[in-house]
Amino acid sequence: MKSLLLSLALGFIAFPLFADPLPSWQDTETKARIIAFVEDVTDPSSENYVIPADRIATFDNDGNLWAEKPVYFQLIFAIDRVSQLAAADPSIARSDALKAAAARDYEAVIKSGKEGLIEVMALSHTGLGTEDFIAAAKSWLDSAVHPQTGLRYRDMTYQPMVELLRYLRDEDFQTFIVSGGGIHFIRAYAEEAYGIPPQNVVGSQTVNRYDVVDGVPVIVKEPEIFFVDDKVGKPVGIDTHIGKRPIIASGNSDSDFQMLEYTAAGDGPRLGLLLHHTDAEREFAYDRDGHVGVLSLGLDEGPGRGWLVIDMARDWRRIYTAGP
Amino acid sequence: MKSLLLSLALGFIAFPLFADPLPSWQDTETKARIIAFVEDVTDPSSENYVIPADRIATFDNDGNLWAEKPVYFQLIFAIDRVSQLAAADPSIARSDALKAAAARDYEAVIKSGKEGLIEVMALSHTGLGTEDFIAAAKSWLDSAVHPQTGLRYRDMTYQPMVELLRYLRDEDFQTFIVSGGGIHFIRAYAEEAYGIPPQNVVGSQTVNRYDVVDGVPVIVKEPEIFFVDDKVGKPVGIDTHIGKRPIIASGNSDSDFQMLEYTAAGDGPRLGLLLHHTDAEREFAYDRDGHVGVLSLGLDEGPGRGWLVIDMARDWRRIYTAGP
Ligand SMILES: [Ca+2]
Ligand SMILES: [Ca+2]
Numbered sequence: 305m306k307s308l309l310l311s312l313a314l315g316f317i318a319f320p321l322f323a324d325p326l327p328s329w330q331d332t333e334t335k336a337r338i339i340a341f342v343e344d345v346t347d348p349s350s351e352n353y354v355i356p357a358d359r360i361a362t363f364d365n366d367g368n369l370w371a372e373k374p375v376y377f378q379l380i381f382a383i384d385r386v387s388q389l390a391a392a393d394p395s396i397a398r399s400d401a402l403k404a405a406a407a408r409d410y411e412a413v414i415k416s417g418k419e420g421l422i423e424v425m426a427l428s429h430t431g432l433g434t435e436d437f438i439a440a441a442k443s444w445l446d447s448a449v450h451p452q453t454g455l456r457y458r459d460m461t462y463q464p465m466v467e468l469l470r471y472l473r474d475e476d477f478q479t480f481i482v483s484g485g486g487i488h489f490i491r492a493y494a495e496e497a498y499g500i501p502p503q504n505v506v507g508s509q510t511v512n513r514y515d516v517v518d519g520v521p522v523i524v525k526e527p528e529i530f531f532v533d534d535k536v537g538k539p540v541g542i543d544t545h546i547g548k549r550p551i552i553a554s555g556n557s558d559s560d561f562q563m564l565e566y567t568a569a570g571d572g573p574r575l576g577l578l579l580h581h582t583d584a585e586r587e588f589a590y591d592r593d594g595h596v597g598v599l600s601l602g603l604d605e606g607p608g609r610g611w612l613v614i615d616m617a618r619d620w621r622r623i624y625t626a627g628p
Numbered sequence: 629m630k631s632l633l634l635s636l637a638l639g640f641i642a643f644p645l646f647a648d649p650l651p652s653w654q655d656t657e658t659k660a661r662i663i664a665f666v667e668d669v670t671d672p673s674s675e676n677y678v679i680p681a682d683r684i685a686t687f688d689n690d691g692n693l694w695a696e697k698p699v700y701f702q703l704i705f706a707i708d709r710v711s712q713l714a715a716a717d718p719s720i721a722r723s724d725a726l727k728a729a730a731a732r733d734y735e736a737v738i739k740s741g742k743e744g745l746i747e748v749m750a751l752s753h754t755g756l757g758t759e760d761f762i763a764a765a766k767s768w769l770d771s772a773v774h775p776q777t778g779l780r781y782r783d784m785t786y787q788p789m790v791e792l793l794r795y796l797r798d799e800d801f802q803t804f805i806v807s808g809g810g811i812h813f814i815r816a817y818a819e820e821a822y823g824i825p826p827q828n829v830v831g832s833q834t835v836n837r838y839d840v841v842d843g844v845p846v847i848v849k850e851p852e853i854f855f856v857d858d859k860v861g862k863p864v865g866i867d868t869h870i871g872k873r874p875i876i877a878s879g880n881s882d883s884d885f886q887m888l889e890y891t892a893a894g895d896g897p898r899l900g901l902l903l904h905h906t907d908a909e910r911e912f913a914y915d916r917d918g919h920v921g922v923l924s925l926g927l928d929e930g931p932g933r934g935w936l937v938i939d940m941a942r943d944w945r946r947i948y949t950a951g952p
Pocket of ligand 1 (some may be wrong): 557
């Protein structure tokens, strides 16, 4: 009841008798502003009404829908997969970076630099059909566990964001992932974890090639990079894949700056969301420094542009889908 | 009633009392087989039942959803647009091909060969934002008229295919265009003409670049080709954009061979459709010869692979959406 009364008092929620669509969010202004935006653009009597076909919402993935520390989970998958492949055929560990990956020495792989990381990504991510790759990723996601939380990586999705995605779809939004991560890796779990089907995942891509292997036509992943869906690539990926400017865009780092900028520039009301990792106790606290998920320009310019900064420690009642 | 009785007699239609979903199709075996397939995969008690999320149907566009003779309509748009741009600034007609386009001498442009066509496509299709490009295409489509039929190009969509798309969506299929044509050109009219929104259009692409022009973030189309969604490119485009193997694929030329091959190779029942242009009187008759829409391998191998050949003259009661 507290949340309903507060909402009434703030005057933001039009139908307070309905069930709370975002129970894992604290009753702060952040939640009220999100709900007020959604109610405004879905209200046929509002001057800001948006027809369902144009209710496009795009979400960054790493550090926005699930955690990304100490490094992107896709990189941990890559290292584990090299280790698995090397167990079957030790000769594939031809370089220091691949030897480190074969030994699951994560630190050493990361220290091997860009060239080493590319070797690990290429060996783990290419040379096989996309359906087989997705099966390998699914298998890893079903069992691999984060060393610090003890949770499976796939259970380190953020419950408040899962609720937000569901709430938006209930309000006839179409929800998309727009990620710098690999499109096929994300598809391995996005439908189950977020309710986002493969065709609503936009991501980075290897070159893919059509081939008929043993009589079966497949799409084979090649080592070359085809498209990097990051930074300026995100609005390009949105235009190519979706073909409409979103009315909501949500991210957590400066890699999302252009996506939010592109979204906010459309006509009518637009909602830009920046998730600020402020919760060292329940998750990880980071922003301007480091190698993963740097948020600096967004903190400097976002509020002035009307973007809403979500303060994880203050605004979220609960963090992980599988957690407390 | 004739169609209902015939359907009953053939025993193909489970619910003959419902309205005919394909009234512009003749009551031939072709129509019966299409309906039988759809009823089978949507029947929860069938062993071939497919859940709605996996009901993916992909359609080639030129010569399959609308006409493509004497040449692809997008090329006519390109020439008309060069002519329009040259009227405002004659200095842009720097080559013989561009001069021919400026004079709307279609024959001469086509005879200028590949290099000339690339010049015409580059000048007409690039150097502007995707939203402005789509606006230009919309404007052309609203008025441009086919010299032989006297119909607007946009009204030369095939009524039987529009009905098939609608029928499939009514049965919870997701319908996609997968075309060698340009993704943004098709998006200019696909939603209105076919009920297919931008995010369900897969097509060839130029390189696109994010830019902030006069303070407005836009996606600018560059002259380089980024992806050719044709032949072996179609299954790759499907994998990238949709991420699921279709259960229905529909095309009209050998450019669709790999799309149908890829589709047919999936588990369970699959429907491959090849539209054969057999109607010189009401449309155009062509198959093995020519430069546009060649269908030869498909006629040789399709029937043996179980693909259904639609005979336009025999199977279609009506051709154009705007026609008789
Ligand atoms: Ca991120
Ligand atoms: Ca075609």
